[in-house]
Amino acid sequence: MLGYQSADDSTKDVRESDVTSPAALDVPKDFRDVRHMHICPFDFVSQSQMVNLFKGGSDQTVSLDPAPSYMKPRFWRDLRVVLQGVLVFQPAEEEMRSLFWGETDDLWEMAHKVSEYGPQIIVIKRGALGQLVYDAAGHHRYEVPAYQSRIADPTGAGDAFCGGFLAGSKDE
Numbered sequence: 044m045l046g047y048q049s050a051d052d053s054t055k056d057v058r059e060s061d062v063t064s065p066a067a068l069d070v071p072k073d074f075r076d077v078r079h080m081h082i083c084p085f086d087f088v089s090q091s092q093m094v095n096l097f098k099g100g101s102d103q104t105v106s107l108d109p110a111p112s113y114m115k116p117r118f119w120r121d122l123r124v125v126l127q128g129v130l131v132f133q134p135a136e137e138e139m140r141s142l143f144w145g146e147t148d149d150l151w152e153m154a155h156k157v158s159e160y161g162p163q164i165i166v167i168k169r170g171a172l173g174q175l176v177y178d179a180a181g182h183h184r185y186e187v188p189a190y191q192s193r194i195a196d197p198t199g200a201g202d203a204f205c206g207g208f209l210a211g212s213k214d215e
Contacts, residue, residue: 067092078103081209083202084110087118091125098128106131106209107162108201114138116145123160131212132162133205136169150175151184166208168201174208 064085070093080097082090082105090110097105107129113121114134119142126132134142139153147153154165154177165177169189176185194200 064089065093067096070096079106079209079213080104081106081202081206082108083205084108086110087113087121087125094125094128104130104209104213106133106205108133108205109138111135111138111141114142116142118142122157126157126160126162129162131164131166131209132157133166133168133208135201136167136172139167151177155179155182164212166205168204174204 066089075096077097080093080103082093082097084090087110090107094105094107097103105128107125109125109132113125122142136150139150139157140148143153143156150167154167154175157165158177158179163179165175165179167175167177169175171189173189174187176187177183178185
């Protein structure tokens with residue numbers, strides 16, 4: 044089973060919004076000028092609209108955790124639409140490997156390639172193995188070990204990490 048990849052959901056078009064996803068128009072006007080925003084995984088269309096809603100000037104930070112549904116080679120070109128306006132891109136290792144399936148196994152190369160679509164910081168989440176952080180501006184690479192803890196329930200751990208990373212990376 045080495046190299047096995049499960050079949051795609053080829054019948055589902057990720058370019059359709061999911062009725063369970065938040066809509067950009069539902070975001071209250073008072074929230075639209077926030078300085079830092081993290082967008083959790085949901086459908087491609089809704090994530091694209093959220094990025095467009097929150098991307099702003101140089102003082103706004105948009106962080107994005109992609110949805111696995113579009114992290115596949117056939118959506119590589121479409122990914123540019125979502126990533127324009129994203130400062131911090133935070134995929135899981137499995138999502139990056141899925142996106143670059145058959146092209147490369149080098150996570151640093153993947154991070155560099157994704158950065159060409161706009162994000163300045165790529166954080167590849169690897170669970171207990173820690174994170175790989177790629178800073179596109181200086182082509183810097185960082186390996187960040189995972190914080191040792193006793194896990195009671197992993198639900199929301201990735202989202203908590205993404206929000207914590209965004210908060211911790213801001214000098215305020």
